[in-house]
Amino acid sequence: MNIIRLSIPTPFYVGDVNVYLIKEDPLTLIDVGPKTKEAAAALREKLAKHGVKFSDIRRIVLTHAHEDHCGLAKSIRDEAKDAEILIHDWETGHLFGRLAHDEHRELMLRSGVPEPVFKEMQALYAQVSLLTDSLEDGGFSPLHDEMELEFATGSLKVLHTPGHTPGSCSFAREANRTLICGDCVLKRITPNPILSPDPVDPTKRFRSLAEYLVSLAKLRSYSPTLAYGGHGEPVTDFDEIFHRYVRAIDERQKRIVSLVGGEGTTAFDAAKRLFPDSFDHDVHRFLAISEAIAHLDYAESEGKIAVETSGGIEYYRPL
Numbered sequence: 673m674n675i676i677r678l679s680i681p682t683p684f685y686v687g688d689v690n691v692y693l694i695k696e697d698p699l700t701l702i703d704v705g706p707k708t709k710e711a712a713a714a715l716r717e718k719l720a721k722h723g724v725k726f727s728d729i730r731r732i733v734l735t736h737a738h739e740d741h742c743g744l745a746k747s748i749r750d751e752a753k754d755a756e757i758l759i760h761d762w763e764t765g766h767l768f769g770r771l772a773h774d775e776h777r778e779l780m781l782r783s784g785v786p787e788p789v790f791k792e793m794q795a796l797y798a799q800v801s802l803l804t805d806s807l808e809d810g811g812f813s814p815l816h817d818e819m820e821l822e823f824a825t826g827s828l829k830v831l832h833t834p835g836h837t838p839g840s841c842s843f844a845r846e847a848n849r850t851l852i853c854g855d856c857v858l859k860r861i862t863p864n865p866i867l868s869p870d871p872v873d874p875t876k877r878f879r880s881l882a883e884y885l886v887s888l889a890k891l892r893s894y895s896p897t898l899a900y901g902g903h904g905e906p907v908t909d910f911d912e913i914f915h916r917y918v919r920a921i922d923e924r925q926k927r928i929v930s931l932v933g934g935e936g937t938t939a940f941d942a943a944k945r946l947f948p949d950s951f952d953h954d955v956h957r958f959l960a961i962s963e964a965i966a967h968l969d970y971a972e973s974e975g976k977i978a979v980e981t982s983g984g985i986e987y988y989r990p991l
């Protein structure tokens with residue numbers, strides 16, 4: 673199967689994003705890049721080198737709904753009239769508008785984020801969300817676990833791999849143990865579990881880190897020899913990356929447990945202590961809070977700390 677990696681610029685700190693052209697019938701893109709002039713021009717030019725125009729694309733498959741990955745989906749479909757957009761339905765609707773909906777506000781306030789800080793983050797997010805078209809109004813087909821994306825030469829198996837986001841999906845070419853895994857596995861960085869409402873019960877938080885560990889083990893069960901991530905070069909040493917992630921998660925678990933004090937610590941306080949340097953930069957603040965919550969939830973579910981709610985705010989305490 674002809675899988676071609678195209679590196680596309682983004683305005684985000686993470687740098688370039690990977691778009692994958694599956695040059696088989698039907699012509700398919702996995703992820704598309706953010707909705708910026710630069711990204712659209714770069715994608716157009718790189719596809720042209722492979723003899724492909726936007727209007728030739730028949731299928732757009734999205735690993736998840738972050739702006740750097742999905743922003744251009746509707747623009748490309750507009751040019752490629754009947755192209756189908758596929759995404760897991762846990763990535764759309766209220767889950768997609770990160771920070772835009774009441775569920776997000778509730779989750780943030782419960783984590784000890786002061787209302788004015790939440791308002792600042794929400795205003796910043798409104799800017800970021802301009803880098804994609806809304807995926808709220810339908811017009812896409814759902815991806816689900818174990819479904820096969822058929823091509824003339826074979827198929828890619830859809831793997832639902834929640835964690836980074838609830839509806840994150842990966843794709844396996846079992847014949848040659850190749851994976852395309854979005855932000856689930858990245859060469860140089862440990863993926864962040866991003867705070868999301870639970871798709872089944874939006875009044876609850878999605879248990880992102882616990883889900884992520886299950887997803888990682890699921891990907892590992894394919895014994896991949898090649899894993900294409902959402903950013904950076906492909907991973908050829910999956911097992912090493914897997915162990916590195918597990919070690920990093922374990923170290924962070926120890927650190928977060930040590931930050932929880934007898935007087936009760938909110939996720940917001942823990943995030944400030946965990947990431948004192950990046951805490952003032954707005955974009956990183958949401959990521960820092962997401963990371964702290966994911967680790968506190970996981971530590972609590974593992975019986976390492978306790979949680980109590982008082983005045984609508986959750987306080988973590990040592991056991």
Ligand SMILES: [Zn+2]
Binds near residue numbers: 736738836
């Ligand atoms: Zn992402």
Ligand SMILES: [Zn+2]
Binds near residue numbers: 689
């Ligand atoms: Zn990404």
